Amino acid sequence: MEQVKILFVCLGNICRSPLAEAVFKHKIKGTALEKIVKADSCGTSNYHIGDIPDSRTIANAKKNGVEIDHYGRQLCTNDLEQFDYILAMDNSNYQNILRLAHASHHSDKVQLMRNFDPQGKGLEVPDPYYGGERGFQEVFDILDRSMDQFIAHLEEVHLSGAKA
Template sequence: MVKVLFVCLGNICRSPLAEAIFNHKINQSNLIHKFSSDSCGTSDYHIGELPDERTLNCAAKYGIPIQHRARQINRVDLRDFDYLIAMDNSNKKNISTLLQNHNINHDRIFLIREFQPETDSLEVPDPYYGGSECFEEVYGILNDAIEHFLEHLRKHEGTYV
């Protein structure tokens, strides 16, 4: 089973939405037995909270369920997940620092947008301080990037998605 961890700052906007989109796509493809995913934040700002209401509303609009409570990344995550997928450079850097601090080698740390063949930015913008249109933009970015990430998994993990 391939284990994927989506990471953002507070784990209430981008990463829980990425996790939910990923799970929705693998469920639709009958591949839930081949993958495990979760999401977390690099900060402790929202531990135990539900995703932002705007995240929940955006996901519901597309028929995507979210069952998640915010949590912070930990040493076990760094060892146990096959892919560590960050939403922006700051969070990718924080993951790398944690890996160094715990003397853990990991060669599958990516920005989610690295999988998009044509993009003007490698970062998923943080919609937290914006309105519902910002969450819609993030949904569109993540939906496309995750589709390309699944193509990557098919090529590199021998999994047909």
């Protein structure tokens, strides 16, 4: 079975996208998907290259039983070639991804994360950076339910008919 590569993208790669990556990895742990999926996250900006995620993101993830192991990195043109799914947290970063050189050849890979949210298809994952704990929990809840639908999509597309 061919490896499936997923990239979660936000602005700084310290709040939403590393949390999305961690929630995803947590949910697929021990499943057939874990054997065929590689997930990563990055930011469209260069603000936090090499930094660990925001301490509030780490604390919120831990409170919800999810561990984060990630260092910030910036999106690059090569990511368009390397990844099969590129999930942007908001419209601004979605547009930033599509501005990369040769992005038009890969636009079918780029989607909004909340396209998989049964309670908010097409909406944005809000940036909790300037808010408090409630904002971080809201982001976790959005990613948690969106990830369930995304995982169901991956299972249908990449595991149907395959032995788990």
